[in-house]
Amino acid sequence: TLHFFLLDMQTNEMKVLQAVFCVVSILQLCHGVFSSGECNFNAKASCEHNGRVFDIGEAWINDECFQCVCFEPFGVGCCEQGKQPVDFPPWCKAIRKPDSCTVAVVMKANHKLPCLFGGKTRLWKSENDRTTEFTHTKHKFI
Structure with a gap:
């Protein structure tokens, strides 16, 4: 036993x-x-x-x-x-929009304005200048 x-x-x-x-x-x-x-x-x-x-x-x-x-x-x-944006000017900030998974790079002084650089009309752009949105969907991995 x-x-x-x-x-x-x-x-x-x-x-x-x-x-x-x-x-x-x-x-x-x-x-x-x-x-x-x-x-x-x-x-x-x-x-x-x-x-x-x-x-x-x-x-x-x-x-x-x-x-x-x-x-x-x-x-x-x-x-x-x-992916969280990392390459943006110091006067800008990456924020997550309320009630979503969308990340946007905005001006620190006014979160309603997109990030600007080198002049008032040039939007900041880089490889990571994308917003990513995820939905609450069901996925099966197994």
Whole structure:
């Protein structure tokens, strides 16, 4: 009986290790494909957002613009969405528009004005001068 107990314990440990490996692998995939920012994993989180329950492998965008993936029963992994502009003049600021995941570069003195440089009529443009908007849609990764 001791042999079967040890064998059963090893089987359970293998299942846990396989699950952890899968979670880490999927988080790395999500981070590499969907994100340029930070990722986190919450082992105590539930797969629910705004009253909706998600199945394992399904994803959603939370209120902080993180894309989260359900790893039930192990928790939820979330990665920051989109690229944040970094190359803009010091008199400008990157802000997230209220109730959306859209990032805009605006004048610090007046957030209603787009970022200007070198003159009042030239808009600042660069590689990262794009707004990125994400919708609250369901994705299936598994």
